[in-house]
Amino acid sequence: MYDTIIVGAGITGLQLGALLAADGEKVLVCEKSSRVGGRAAVVEKEGFKVDYGIHVVRYGPHSALAETCRRIGHEVKFLPLGTSYVLDYDGKTKVFPTGPKAFLTSKLFSFGERLKVLAMFSKIRKGGHEALMQQSVADWMAEHNISGGLKRYFHLVSGSMLVCPFVEKASAGEMLTNMKKVLEVGVSVMYPQGGWGPLIKLFTAKINERGEVRTGAAVEKIAVDGNKTATGVYVGGELIPAGKVVLSLPALQLDRLLAGLVDEAYLQMCRRIRPTSGIVLDYGLSSPVSDMNGLIYLYEPMSFGMFTSNVDPSLAPEGKQLLTWLQPLPQELFQDKAALKAKEQELEQALFNFFPGLKQAIQWRRALHLPLVDGVEVNINQTASQRPGFIVPGFNNLFLVGDSTGAPGAGGDVGHESVPLCYCAIKENARPAAE
Secondary structure, eight states: OEEEEEEOOBHHHHHHHHHHHHTTOOEEEEESSSSSBGGGOEEEETTEEEESSOOOEETGGGSHHHHHHHHTTOOOOEEEOOOEEEEOTTSOEEEEOSSHHHHHHOTTSOHHHHHHHHHHHHHHHHOOOGGGTTSBHHHHHHHTTOOHHHHHHHHHHHHHHSSOOOTTTBBHHHHHHHHHHHHHHTOOEEEETTOSHHHHHHHHHHHHTTSEEEESOOEEEEEEOTTOBEEEEEETTEEEEEEEEEEOSOGGGHHHHHTTOSOHHHHHHHHHOOOEEEEEEEEEESSOOOOOOSOEEETTTTEEEEOHHHHOGGGSOTTOEEEEEEEEEOGGGGGOHHHHHHHHHHHHHHHHHHSTTHHHHEEEEEEEEEEEEESOOOBTTSOGGGSOOSBOTTOBSEEEOSTTSSOSSSTTHHHHHHHHHHHHHHHHHHSOTTO
8 A cells, every 4th residue: 555646757746755654654656658757758869958948947946846856856957048038029039027136227228217127116015016926927017107118028927927928817926926936046047967867866766665657557547435534546547555645637627636625616726727828949060050058039929939958068069059938828729720830930930030040950840739738827817826726625644745836936937835834734734633
């Protein structure tokens, strides 16, 4: 019998499994596909190590991911990104500021806008953004008379930090809360040295010390007794018993695994959760086309990417280069394949225009149309307090982890932040009532 069964071997399920295994638990992680890592999985292609999209870590050594690794005895080495740039609406490439010095020199802003943004950052650092959670970024900018380059800056911040360029519904409170933490720790985003492959191996190895990560194991339903206590899972029609069950998957899949046992109001909240969506373009390049080693933004079409191998050369063969680009898009667009293809072609042409040698240097190309980039779009209708917690209500020993939960952050950060919070919920739940 296992102490814990985790449904889903995505990066958050593996992290939580490793934490529990470090406590001496026997953990089984069940993954329906043939590989682990989920949306953080790494593919090796012609000598390149390719992420499934852009997977930088916000706050670097100050992140929840870094703390989880420390808890299991591993210190992650993070690589800093260099200067970020934006191809602005006027066709000029300008520094996209990620620190105070760049705000004073970037040509993205007028002199008056530079002074205004520095004053705003002083207020952002003070916090108190809870009252703005249901105010859109668009309304917040209008209220503060934000225009010109400063408006374009916050639009791009919403698009990249929240992975939600739709400022009419992106949460101003969530954006400012995330910006406050960046200002506090002094780190925006960093990349784990060696990429995500070593981290996936680290977590898997820790789980395998006492338990198992099992691929090709699709969980059909959660076993629940008469007291609504989770007692295991069914795989291939057979019961695998466990002391507790953790679901590391989108919250909207709860009903499928619990066969009508979940409270309808809770299910409605889960069903309302809207993920981020987008197109990812990856290019393995036979020769370098740019020395940029920070995030790079296009204002039209609004999108961002990076030459990952410029940050970590181990990700591409010597003398070659790896480029990954993401364009967030409305989820509704994914019902129209022709429209998606047109967006892909528009984005690619914009990249060819921005990087003149890109088209000629392509060794291989991969296009991904992803209806699920991150588990939640941080908009005014699904801020952290409006999303499910880490204990499934009405059940005993049944928990939820991942990037559709009410953990803080945005994008992939929500998943990483959910791991220590779910871990604490599990430990609190295990304490005798007398304590």
